[in-house]
Amino acid sequence: MIPKLDMLRTELHELCRGLGRRVQLMEVCGTHTVAVFRAGLRSLLPANLRLVSGPGCPVCVTAQRHVDAAIELATRPDVTLVTYGDMLRVPGRLGSLERLRAAGADVRVVNSAWSALQIALDNPRRQVVFLAVGFETTAPATAATVFEADQRGVENFSVLVCHKLVVPAMQALLDTGEVPLDGFLAPGHVSVIIGAGAYRPIVERYRRPVVVAGFEPGQILAGLVRLVRQVASGCPILENVYAGVVTETGNRVAQEWLQRVFIVADTPWRELGTIPHSGLELAPRYQHFDALRRLGVHVGPDEEHPLCRCGEVITGKVEPVECPAFAGACTPARPIGPCMVSSEGTCAAWYKYSRASTSLAADTAAGERE
């Protein structure tokens, strides 16, 4: 493993030296962001290679209006709000779900959409709302759960659907052209579902190299080597270094589940605004499970904290250290924006891995207390 990493690193440096210019690549997925830091890969990169984080952390891309809608729901006495752990601490207009829970609201964390449905079955007098975030990796589980709820005629279960699609966000970033990007390291486990072939438009229409990679350091370095090699050759192609796991066509059964229960819709993202065909909505047949409709939630505007630059962080425009709140007003223990909340958020990763170990230890202790 180590000799392999060393060889890849040497090759990456040689390729970048040969380029004679700066090259900027985006790792789209939050899991890649964390893996890059955890493996210490940033310090191994050539000086003219910049790796920027993309809009691939589900918590970070969720529009503030949906965070606020979930928080408003959780204030209702008859509602049990269920979600994945990372959403709990995202600040909203009325505080966070975590703060509401501390004040007595019924907010619960699950690891699976199934568990959210089980809570509804166990509590027939409660309106159980599942705040469903995540990309294509996570959305099929929500689809199967909604289908099951429908089959069983469960009337006290609904979903606030915030599922998003990765490729339209990549296209939107390229369309704005605000951040120069020479290529993409594509997410491993989203690609399990959508298949490597889903990135073909990025290569063919936008002429950018795409390499699908897993999360091990060797996978990431191999992905970067392939990307820079393509940049050097000037011939962008689609490559997959994670072929033991990701196929060209993806998981067709999971795709069918998505098509059965959801329709593709224009969806609001943090910072990126509403991107055409970039998210999922319940299909008409399943709209009675839409929490916003069923419970009559008013979805307001996106009111973000004035200091927060998360939107620019997730679009690769700025690095966390360029945000005036980073590591001062905004820390993992007291986050202002979602990128500092999520374990896969870029700011949280920077904070955790690129600071001195003493302050890290202090923050870890604070994080454990909360």
Added chain:
Amino acid sequence: MCLAVPAKVVGLAGEAATVDLQGNTLQVSTVLTPEVAVGDWVLVHAGFAITRLDESSALETWDYLRQALGTDQATAGGEQGEESAA
């Protein structure tokens, strides 16, 4: 959140599988992977098996996660546990 973890299928009953995940046994749904058989390696995400995968990829990921989990538990109160249990 988009991290899935490899596990080995040790039992099947209807649309549920019992999997061995780094020594822990848990139940996952196979509605997204109806083709799985006992002895297969699968990737588990949010309580669902999302694909089969070959053993060498599974073991490579498994090794990596074991190291990463060790690091995380030492430095971040085991936040990875949230993901890996997902």
